[in-house]
Amino acid sequence: MSAPPWLDDVEPDAIDAAVGRIRQAVAAGERVVVASHVSPDGDTLGGALAMHLGLQRLGVRSTPTVGETPLKVPAALAELPGVPDLLPPAALPPPAEVDLLITVDVASRERLGRVTTYLDAGVACLVIDHHASADGFGDLEVIAPRAAAAVQVVDEILRRLDVPLDRDLATCLYAGLVTDTGRFGHTNTDGSVMQLAGRLIDAGAPHAEMISRLFDTRSLGELQLLAVALARLAFVPDVALVHTHVTHRELEEQGLGLEALEAVIDVVRSADLAEVAFVAKPAPDGTWRGSLRSRGRIDVGAIATQLGGGGHAMAAGFSTTLDPADVVAEVVARLREV
Ligand SMILES: [Mn+2]
Numbered sequence: 001m002s003a004p005p006w007l008d009d010v011e012p013d014a015i016d017a018a019v020g021r022i023r024q025a026v027a028a029g030e031r032v033v034v035a036s037h038v039s040p041d042g043d044t045l046g047g048a049l050a051m052h053l054g055l056q057r058l059g060v061r062s063t064p065t066v067g068e069t070p071l072k073v074p075a076a077l078a079e080l081p082g083v084p085d086l087l088p089p090a091a092l093p094p095p096a097e098v099d100l101l102i103t104v105d106v107a108s109r110e111r112l113g114r115v116t117t118y119l120d121a122g123v124a125c126l127v128i129d130h131h132a133s134a135d136g137f138g139d140l141e142v143i144a145p146r147a148a149a150a151v152q153v154v155d156e157i158l159r160r161l162d163v164p165l166d167r168d169l170a171t172c173l174y175a176g177l178v179t180d181t182g183r184f185g186h187t188n189t190d191g192s193v194m195q196l197a198g199r200l201i202d203a204g205a206p207h208a209e210m211i212s213r214l215f216d217t218r219s220l221g222e223l224q225l226l227a228v229a230l231a232r233l234a235f236v237p238d239v240a241l242v243h244t245h246v247t248h249r250e251l252e253e254q255g256l257g258l259e260a261l262e263a264v265i266d267v268v269r270s271a272d273l274a275e276v277a278f279v280a281k282p283a284p285d286g287t288w289r290g291s292l293r294s295r296g297r298i299d300v301g302a303i304a305t306q307l308g309g310g311g312h313a314m315a316a317g318f319s320t321t322l323d324p325a326d327v328v329a330e331v332v333a334r335l336r337e338v
Pocket residue numbers: 043044105130148149150180
């Protein structure tokens with residue numbers, strides 16, 4: 001098997017150093033905490049749980065966590081192996097008893113939530129990530145900006161540690177791979193992604209079941225919210241913009257959080273005539289967050305930047321105090337200048 005292309009952009013010694021540090025943890029009987037970022041998704045949770053289970057296979061005392069209280073695991077990820085081992089921040093061992101913190105898919109210190117207490121106390125930290133914007137809070141870092149998912153890096157490290165790929169590990173890693181590639185639909189899906197997917201399915205990752213749970217399962221409330229958003233859907237033909245919004249009250253009525261609006265954006269952006277999709281999401285403080293998606297012809301990152309936000313060419317966002325009708329007018333004005 002040839003080396004995956006994303007390895008080209010990783011500091012040459014970084015993976016060896018990470019593997020060496022974990023071997024040291026094994027040899028010295030160290031205590032390790034493995035952390036996901038707050039509001040965990042499939043990549044950070046799948047990657048952290050795979051690392052945790054891998055460490056356990058090596059005989060390391062490992063504890064996985066998410067630095068928020070209450071610790072909420074999305075329903076679609078609740079069945080992942082290792083989830084029962086997750087400890088909330090209050091139940092974690094004190095810094096003096098922890099030798100190493102490993103973070104997975106955590107691009108910035110604040111995304112660690114309450115786990116930052118370990119950093120503040122000077123606990124050694126190994127960062128495993130694939131964000132180009134990673135802010136360098138670790139003592140040792142393996143950052144792979146061209147990897148589609150952090151789980152690819154976790155897999156590489158576990159492989160070099162000779163941890164056998166079993167069904168549980170494969171299931172966790174697969175959750176990250178399908179999440180961050182949009183079930184292999186995003187442009188970050190390359191041969192190395194598909195090769196890893198093949199290995200994970202061969203090792204027992206329940207492919208169809210996971211896709212169904214992660215992408216094709218919605219609560220009734222989420223569907224009702226979608227109905228509200230779609231009833232309000234509007235189209236601006238000259239700039240090929242589809243847009244809608246959902247109010248804070250409508251979210252509350254369904255007992256849903258802002259993350260439920262990701263599904264709304266995914267459906268709205270599928271409109272065949274749309275080059276750009278825009279959804280205004282109500283922030284808890286009464287302001288709005290604008291989410292922009294492009295089909296590829298228009299750089300929505302540039303538009304979001306003009307409006308005080310940022311992001312990528314295909315997906316971007318910004319915050320605003322304008323109400324949805326006014327913010328749509330702003331977006332349309334910017335699109336007319338493109
Ligand atoms: Mn990720």
